[in-house]
Amino acid sequence: MSRRAVIAGVGHSAFGKLPDQSAWALEVEAVSKAVSDAGLAPRDVDGLLTDPGPVQGILEGITPHFLRLGAQLGLNPTYTGSEILGGAGSVAIIERAVLAVEAGQCDVCVCVYGDSALSSTGAYGYGRGDESAFGFFGAVGLHALAAQRHMHTYGTRREQLGEVAVAARAHAARTPHAQKRRELSIDDYMTADPLVEPLCRFDCCLVSDGAAAVVITTEERAADLRIPPVPILGHAQAHSLSTYASAGHFESLPAARSGPVAFGQAGVGPSDVDLALLYDCFTIVVLLQLEDYGFCKKGEGGAFVEQGRIGPGGSFPVNTSGGLLAEAYGGGMLHVIEAVRQLRREAGERQVADAEVALVSGHGLGMNTHTTLVLGR
DSSP, rough: OOOOOEEEEEOOOOOOOOOOSOOOHHHHHHHHHHHHHTTGGGGGGEEEEEEEEEEIITTSSSSSSHHHHHHHHTOOOEEEEEOOOOGGGGHHHHHHHHHHHHHTOOOOOEEEEEEEEEGSTTTSSSSSGGGGGGGGHHHHHHHHHHHHHHHHHOOOOHHHHHHHHHHHHHHHHHOOOOOOOOOOHHHHHHHHHHTTTEEEEEGGOOHHHHHHEEEEEEEEHHHTSSOOOEEEEEEEEEEEEEEETSTTTTOTTTHHHHHHHHHHHHTOOGGGGGEEEOSSSBHHHHHHHHHHHTTTTTHHHHTTTTTGGTTTSSSOOOOOTTTHTTTOTTTTTHHHHHHHHHHOOGGGGGTTTOOOEEEEEEEEEETTEEEEEEOOO
16 A cells, blocks of 8 residues: 555534534534645545444444434545444544555545533443442443552552643643633642542543544645645554453553554654643543553653643643543544644644654543554654
8 A cells, every 4th residue: 555644634613511512513513624624625525434422322323323424414435434442432433544545445534523421311320331230330430440559559649640630731721622721739639529539530531512523635635735734653553352350451551562563653662752642531541551652661650740741841741732631522532633733833822842743542441442643744
């Protein structure tokens, strides 16, 4: 395959509680903005890949998501589909678009995430697995176990988890569309009541209505567009399909396997990365990824984030728009969009000087799925 895929356009709706707009309408808006940002027209789109959130992917999952959305967009693509990989899904559909574009199965592929979880009943409040009979509900409990394990094994402290939450809010304060723009102090964090020990509400991602989209096309096609494209230097996936009851489930994420593959494709290493957009459903996941991607040694994630290192002005900025913890829950697609804006020098007050290489990750389900992108200029 001699064709090379690039990111040509990005766009998103507002995020927050948007009860007057359906998820479908928000997705149409995001796609329209992304296609326009690329300097293309809807008639140019011949690929559609979707990452439905919990409402559309589970509660309304009878009709395939891509089918209904494609009909509303008026598309008859040559390539289409939907992915259900939890929080790894948005990066996964971009990877799938790269493969399709480079194989010639389509020329312009739109990847879109959208949902209305904040305005819908039951999006997250359901039991998962037999353990729910004993009060073990949802992702908070699972990731609390991961945090407890890390604290027990490596001496990680709550204050270090708090550093991740504080940094996210500080970045979001510089992001006009973020849901949580009020900065957070470490004292605010430490005095918050626990949800599932040791995690409090500031450790947990937001719930949002909204949609975000990215346009993938060929380097040759993008040469004629109005904005220079963002090259996709490397990408990879890795998955661990065991459960938390399996030995070693909390020892490392599949990022430890997908990271080296993506870095190898890109011809770079952790020391070459200027900023990281790490999937941050919970603060502990950021620490685990910093370790498993090789930015620090195993067990040193807590120390790595101290003294504002990952916040604005820090030596290694992470989630510069606020991430899932403070910008909005965008399924991981907003992480990709922020990386693109940083590399296109469009991030305004939060711009990372001379950013050349960005790492983007997705993490999903019961700590089972993981996806990695390396983007450049």
